[in-house]
Amino acid sequence: MARVVGHIDLDYFYAQVEEVEEPSLKSRPVIVCVFSGRTDDSGVVSTANYKARELGVHSGMPIALAKKKLGGKDAAVIKMEHEKYEAVSGRIMEELEDRVDVLEPTGIDEAFFDITASTGGDYSKAVEAAESIKRAIFERERLTSSVGLGRSKIIAKLGSDMAKPDGLKVIVPEETEAFLASIPVTKLYGIGPKTSATLSSMGIRTAGELAGAQPADLERAFGRKFGAYLVAAATGTDADPVVAGLEPTQFSRIITLRRDTREPLEAFDQLSKGIERVHQKLIDSGKAFRTVTAIGILADLSIKTKSRSFEAPVDDVAVLRDVTLSLFEDLSRSVARDFRRVGVRVSGLSAVDSQSSLTQFLRPAR
DNA sequence: TCGCCCTCCTC
DNA sequence: CCATGTGAGGGCGA
Structure with a gap:
């Protein structure tokens, strides 16, 4: 199906x-x-x-x-x-959850969904479902939305893009190839300025041309993973499933400094609230981190980072603060110009569970 | 595996 | 003309 x-x-x-x-x-x-x-x-x-x-x-x-x-x-x-927008988004995502088989939010204002099971693969039913979803969001929040339907994520995304504003674009499976033929590669998700420039130099400007390229050539130019992705994107055959409940893999906060500086303490001071915010995100999501990265965006807008990893997960904000400062001291020594913006990122996230909530075992929940 | 960089995405 | 903020993913050298 x-x-x-x-x-x-x-x-x-x-x-x-x-x-x-x-x-x-x-x-x-x-x-x-x-x-x-x-x-x-x-x-x-x-x-x-x-x-x-x-x-x-x-x-x-x-x-x-x-x-x-x-x-x-x-x-x-x-x-x-x-x-404010988070709150609206949250309510809409809840509404969507109830109306699709699988929901995968990918940003504050967008999501992929799968309705294969509930429609039995029938695209006329799918159109009704999509119209009903659009109507429900409008009735609840007075907001218009655009929806794309197709046999893969890339096709669906292309559809919602073309449908804007307040539209619905359906690409039925049989029409996928013809639909893609004349689409410029720049419209395909994951293909930005760099990739399209390289493709252009290979004489490839449309998805149709990309579909006709030799996979080996693409893999040579773009690497194994991305080369394979390009082939799938161009033929509308990407099998990437819609997945619910994906956990974040990193949290970060970047701020713009009031003035350019190379002083680690000055940068750190202004980032201080940002570090608290990142820590709050960790608490809210019940996660600990293994890696901290200090991010510096320099006066010329180039980006420099320094990171440090721990053997075991950490959730202590004091450690986060100390490590961030020391990374900025390192970073500051290694850059040739001032920072314009600075940031902190935690990654290597894991759930803080059994260890810290040992009390659950001592006093079982109900 | 780690550290760093690059590319891309969204608004 | 001035250039924010957040997150995902992959390549590559050590």
Whole structure:
């Protein structure tokens, strides 16, 4: 039986949440911004609604430039409030959980789902299910979303992308090959500027051309894993399953310094709250770490890291702080210019269970 | 396996 | 023109 995989994406999520909260925004260009705090306008646009996009504003654009483009257009410039969007996202994911066979959230505003079993592989049933999902989200949160349906994750993702905004795109299994033929490789998930440039130099610009390439050539150019992935992506035959309940493998926090510096203590001080946040994430998820990484983004935006691993998992925030500081001392000695941004990452995560909750054995739960 | 780097993803 | 923040995954040398 053909798989029925879906990908759902909430339209211009942060900005749309703001529009729902304040409906008068709907008639205006809206940008939701991350302010770095260096100067009044330093930072970037995280999300722009379609009115702002029409004026040439997009994600990742510096706020100052976006403001220039939006000057005199009655635009709303809104500071991002992550917790608010997390809450909305959480409610939507719960709703989705109830309506699909398997749900795999892949970000705050998107998820893969599998409805093969509940539809029996029938794509007309799948379309009804997808429409019902879109309707449920709209009725509950007044948010529009876009959905793609197809036989694999890559196809479903391509579909949701094409369906935006507020659309549904179905690629039935039999049409997959014809559908892919003329799709530019840059549209395929996992193919960014570097990969597409290399492919282009090999004379490959569409998925159809990629499908016709020699797997051996791809593997030589991109490595074994990624080469195989490219073949699967181009032919729509990726078998990667939708998986529920994936655990995070790392937590990190990166901040922009108030001024460029190479002083480890100055960097560490400003990162201090970030370290607490990372530790809080560990507590919330019940995890311990084995590796700490200090991250430095230098004045020229190049990235340098230093990391240290422990033999056994650690969950002590004091250790995290001490190691981070000492890594920044090392890092600072090894760089040729100042830090612009600094961060900390914990990885090698494992569940803190039996050891620390030995009391469970002494006093069994009910 | 570790440490470091690169690429990509999303907004 | 100024350039945020989070996470996944893989390659490679030691």
